Amino acid sequence: MISTEEETVTSRDLRTGGAWSRPQRLKNDALFGLASLALWLSRALPLRALRALGRSLGAVTHALSDRARRTALANVTRVFPEMTPAERSVFVRRTFVTMGELLADAVALLRPGPESGPLVELTPEARKVIEEARREGRGVLFASAHLGPWERVAASLVASGVPFAALARESYDPRFSRLYEVLRGARGVRVVWRSSRATSGLAVTARILRILKEGAVLGVAMDLRSRVASCDTPFLGHPAPTPVGPARIALRAGAAVVVGTVAPGPAGGTSLVITATRIPTFDLDGKAEGDDRELTARINRELSSRIRALPHAWVWMHDRWTAPPEDGGKLVREPLA
Numbered sequence: 285m286i287s288t289e290e291e292t293v294t295s296r297d298l299r300t301g302g303a304w305s306r307p308q309r310l311k312n313d314a315l316f317g318l319a320s321l322a323l324w325l326s327r328a329l330p331l332r333a334l335r336a337l338g339r340s341l342g343a344v345t346h347a348l349s350d351r352a353r354r355t356a357l358a359n360v361t362r363v364f365p366e367m368t369p370a371e372r373s374v375f376v377r378r379t380f381v382t383m384g385e386l387l388a389d390a391v392a393l394l395r396p397g398p399e400s401g402p403l404v405e406l407t408p409e410a411r412k413v414i415e416e417a418r419r420e421g422r423g424v425l426f427a428s429a430h431l432g433p434w435e436r437v438a439a440s441l442v443a444s445g446v447p448f449a450a451l452a453r454e455s456y457d458p459r460f461s462r463l464y465e466v467l468r469g470a471r472g473v474r475v476v477w478r479s480s481r482a483t484s485g486l487a488v489t490a491r492i493l494r495i496l497k498e499g500a501v502l503g504v505a506m507d508l509r510s511r512v513a514s515c516d517t518p519f520l521g522h523p524a525p526t527p528v529g530p531a532r533i534a535l536r537a538g539a540a541v542v543v544g545t546v547a548p549g550p551a552g553g554t555s556l557v558i559t560a561t562r563i564p565t566f567d568l569d570g571k572a573e574g575d576d577r578e579l580t581a582r583i584n585r586e587l588s589s590r591i592r593a594l595p596h597a598w599v600w601m602h603d604r605w606t607a608p609p610e611d612g613g614k615l616v617r618e619p620l621a
Contacts, residue, residue, distance in 0.1 A: 316459050326391055331401045334388045343386020346377050349601075356380070356600040359466035363520045364595075375584075378596045386597070390435040393467055401438040404433065405545060410560035414446060414501065417540035417562060423496025425534040425541045427563075427583045429507035431545035431590060433599040438503060438566060439471035447500040451492065451530075453510070478512075490532070496537045496602055504530045506580075507587055508602055517581040520588045524605050531579035535570030541579065543586040547593060561586055 298304065304312065326334055346353055356376045360367065367375065377598055393400050417424045426441075426448070428434065441448045450468060454477045455461045461477070468475050476495070478488055495502055507519070514525035532540050541563040549555030563582050568575040591598045 285621055288479055298456065313455050316457060319460075321390060323394070326388070329391050331392055331399070334392055334564045335385050338383045338384040338386070338388025338391075340384065341387070343377070345384065346380035352601040353380075357601055358606075359600045359602075359604060362522055362605065375596065376600065379598070380601045382596050383599065383601070384432055389433045390467070393435055393439060393471065396470075401436075403558055404436050404444075404489040404558050405549075405559045406440060406444045406534055410544065410558055411444065413542060413560040413562050414441075414544075417542055418499055418501070420540055421499055422537055423499055423539040424501040425496075425530055425539050426501045426503045426560075427506050427541065427543045427587065428503055429545050429587050429591060430505055430602075431507070431594060434505070434545075435467065437544070437546060438468065438473045440443045440558060441501070441503075447498070448472075448503060449495050449500055450503045451476045451478055452505075453478050487530065492533055496533075501542075502539075506530060507591070508599070508605075509604055515577045515580055517577060517584050518588075519584045519604070520591060522605060524584075525561060526580050526584055528576050528580050531576040531583070532570065534574060535565070535568060535579065537580055541565055541583065543583055543590070545587070545590045546597075547590060554561040 326337070329337065356379060357372055360372050360376055361508070364372070364375075390402065414424065414426075419482065428437065438448055438450055450473055452464070452475055465475055474495075476488065476491055492502060504527075509525050510527050512527050512529055515528045516523045517526050518524070519526060531541075533539070542560050543563055544558060544560035546556040547559040549557045563579070563586060565579060568579055570576065
């Protein structure tokens with residue numbers, strides 16, 4: 285049963301056909317106006333200065349956002365109990381600064397050509413993994429995470445000749461969704477919105493299956509808690525609600541499953557490359573009970589390993605494990621047997 289409070293929130297969500305109240309509209313208009321002004325001003329900044337500004341924004345957010353800071357500290361304590369309180373505080377501040385820089389990096393992708401900054405190298409090994417998976421002819425589910433410059437990963441894959449589409453949820457404000465479409469579309473990245481007033485769930489599923497049937501690569505970020513059917517499976521060593529739909533779709537379509545993210549480059553330092561790992565599915569056909577959950581667990585193990593290799597570049601301020609969705613949506617958990 286949906287509570288009265290949930291019904292009220294849903295009725296004001298444009299993604300579900302609702303309408304904003306007047307205070308909501310005023311607040312959202314102000315937020316979009318500020319964001320538009322910031323984007324316009326940022327175009328005059330060199331890339332290095334833009335990233336420095338992003339780092340400063342991250343530091344300010346860390347100082348002022350008590351709730352986000354406490355969430356990050358709780359998550360880091362859960363995953364890295366061996367850290368001292370002082371080490372956790374330093375680490376969390378670094379994650380906020382990094383997220384600010386990554387936000388600036390995403391903004392830079394709105395610029396034309398070289399002004400947007402260099403793309404990320406796809407390693408020869410990763411290219412081989414993706415090409416071999418595509419040659420099987422049933423498409424590729426590219427499970428990924430909000431790790432490092434994730435928007436640049438999609439653009440880099442397309443630039444490397446990979447036909448790529450990203451599955452994403454529409455923003456609470458359709459103006460931001462259109463901005464994302466511009467950001468991704470300019471780089472040749474197709475976007476499939478998984479929630480829309482104009483498109484039913486069946487239509488979204490049909491479009492996803494068409495993309496896979498074309499032999500293309502469908503990118504799905506699976507590292508965050510989301511308002512979709514989920515199963516509790518280990519993530520960074522602790523059970524966490526994880527979207528189970530991507531695994532179901534991959535098994536239904538017979539698509540290859542690849543996990544890909546940025547990873548530390550061979551040169552060390554701050555260099556990053558895109559790596560990819562094939563997730564075995566030969567023993568899963570989607571017909572046996574629990575196959576989708578087992579595949580989700582395998583994906584989570586690989587994503588967890590990658591986040592541990594680049595921990596400061598993941599979104600620790602996200603309520604990954606404990607908090608209910610803030611938008612009033614029901615989180616559908618399907619516990620592992």
